[in-house]
Amino acid sequence: MAEIDTENVSKKELSRRKFFILISGTLSSFIAFILGIPLIASILGTVSKVKNKKLSKLTRVSTIPILKPVNLNFATTKTDAFIKSVEPQDAWVIKRSNSDITVFSPICPHLGCRYAWNSNQKLFICPCHNSVFDINGKVISGPAPRGLDTLPKKIQQGELFVLWERFKVGIPQKIEVGD
Amino acid sequence: MTSKIWRWINERIPLKIMLQVGLDEKIPGGASFFYTLGSATLFVFALQVVTGIWQLFYYVPTVDHAYNSLNYLRIFVPYGWLIHGLHYWGANAMVVLVALHMIRVFVWGAYKKPREITWLIGVFLLFLVIGMSFTGAALPWDERGYWAAEVGTSIAGTIPLIGSFLESLLRSGNFMGQLTLSRFFILHTAIIPGIAMIIIAAHLTAFRNFGSVGPWSNEKRKTSGAVLSGQTKLP
Ligand code: HEM
Numbered sequence: 001m002a003e004i005d006t007e008n009v010s011k012k013e014l015s016r017r018k019f020f021i022l023i024s025g026t027l028s029s030f031i032a033f034i035l036g037i038p039l040i041a042s043i044l045g046t047v048s049k050v051k052n053k054k055l056s057k058l059t060r061v062s063t064i065p066i067l068k069p070v071n072l073n074f075a076t077t078k079t080d081a082f083i084k085s086v087e088p089q090d091a092w093v094i095k096r097s098n099s100d101i102t103v104f105s106p107i108c109p110h111l112g113c114r115y116a117w118n119s120n121q122k123l124f125i126c127p128c129h130n131s132v133f134d135i136n137g138k139v140i141s142g143p144a145p146r147g148l149d150t151l152p153k154k155i156q157q158g159e160l161f162v163l164w165e166r167f168k169v170g171i172p173q174k175i176e177v178g179d
Numbered sequence: 180m181t182s183k184i185w186r187w188i189n190e191r192i193p194l195k196i197m198l199q200v201g202l203d204e205k206i207p208g209g210a211s212f213f214y215t216l217g218s219a220t221l222f223v224f225a226l227q228v229v230t231g232i233w234q235l236f237y238y239v240p241t242v243d244h245a246y247n248s249l250n251y252l253r254i255f256v257p258y259g260w261l262i263h264g265l266h267y268w269g270a271n272a273m274v275v276l277v278a279l280h281m282i283r284v285f286v287w288g289a290y291k292k293p294r295e296i297t298w299l300i301g302v303f304l305l306f307l308v309i310g311m312s313f314t315g316a317a318l319p320w321d322e323r324g325y326w327a328a329e330v331g332t333s334i335a336g337t338i339p340l341i342g343s344f345l346e347s348l349l350r351s352g353n354f355m356g357q358l359t360l361s362r363f364f365i366l367h368t369a370i371i372p373g374i375a376m377i378i379i380a381a382h383l384t385a386f387r388n389f390g391s392v393g394p395w396s397n398e399k400r401k402t403s404g405a406v407l408s409g410q411t412k413l414p
Pocket residue numbers: 213214215216217218220221224277280281284287289290294297298299300301302303304305308379382383386390391392393
């Protein structure tokens with residue numbers, strides 16, 4: 001092993017050595033710092049997400065019964081990072097006429113359970129904490145802080161389309177939750 | 180205060196001696212910047228390890244998502260383009276640096292006695308670097324990577340006697356597919372770098388045993404001392 005004999009080196013030589021140690025130490029730290037920025041930012045930084053704004057086809061308008069809420073299934077396309085997938089969802093649809101249709105999110109605005117239409121009582125009832133809503137989504141009783149959430153919809157050539165959205169539960173305002 | 184902590188640590192683990200052994204290197208007089216090529220290769224190797232690990236936060240080795248996951252890294256992840264770019268150009272730099280380093284130790288005659296094993300270990304490292312380039316290029320599973328792997332494994336297939344066996348071993352079957360990508364992935368991220376780290380340690384140990392070969396002119400060899408102790412000049 002090559003030992004450095006510091007005893008026999010001149011003072012000038014030693015301070016030169018110290019200087020080089022300092023310079024290379026500083027430069028190395030600087031390089032590490034600059035390289036560290038992208039590495040840390042890539043983990044902590046918010047990843048820009050692709051927002052999914054595609055309508056899903058529900059059914060033909062003519063097949064929906066008048067003034068009788070129906071639960072309909074549909075497929076949404078979901079983008080999770082680089083993986084696109086199809087997810088099943090459902091919604092409550094109320095038709096008053098061929099042009100007057102309401103689509104409710106199936107999620108209770110109280111704390112997120114799934115409510116259902118009770119055809120005997122003609123009311124939407126949530127099994128979790130007994131929130132009760134009328135056919136227009138208005139709160140009749142129970143802890144729900146707001147009425148049922150409507151989903152954006154569109155009628156095109158006799159077909160009903162819906163846009164799947166999620167809203168924050170437990171508060172009086174209807175605020176969309178992005179992914 | 181710092182010297183107190185420093186002493187406390189050194190009474191328990193000989194950090195000072197470890198640093199000295201690691202950093203203080205006696206080299207013959209007439210040192211030149213050509214001597215830094217090995218260290219430059221080592222630095223880029225370390226950079227490849229870090230940027231490679233970072234890409235694994237996003238990359239997935241499946242035939243249907245490999246390309247999309249890399250695109251995602253490059254387009255949507257903050258500085259993802261830079262991390263990917265550093266790894267890509269680092270791989271190119273690695274090949275160039277290894278070649279330059281090899282030329283320099285050849286010109287200086289560092290392959291001669293007693294450094295034959297240092298040289299032979301070096302040759303092994305050269306193969307590992309080529310192996311890294313080959314397996315890494317396939318990982319994006321794009322046209323370039325796919326066909327490079329197809330051609331490369333086909334070349335292996337033309338070897339007499341063991342060719343077909345080697346080809347299907349690399350491809351995990353007669354044709355390219357998901358298992359080919361899995362094999363290339365694990366070779367590139369675990370097996371080859373793991374071996375490389377051990378071999379680099381052996382390379383450096385062998386190198387340190389005799390120190391740098393130094394200049395061929397006896398005049399220049401007379402002065403000697405620690406690295407950066409006054410004899411470093413351009414070639
Ligand atoms: C991953 C690739 C490699 C790394 C990281 C690496 C690293 C190093 C380092 C840090 C040194 C000491 C400093 C120097 O003299 O440059 C060295 C020396 C040496 N390397 Fe490499 N090396 C690699 C590949 C190779 C190859 C491909 C060869 C030749 C086939 C080789 C042959 C040698 C020899 C003979 C020495 C001794 C030089 C002397 O005694 O002056 N190395 N290597």
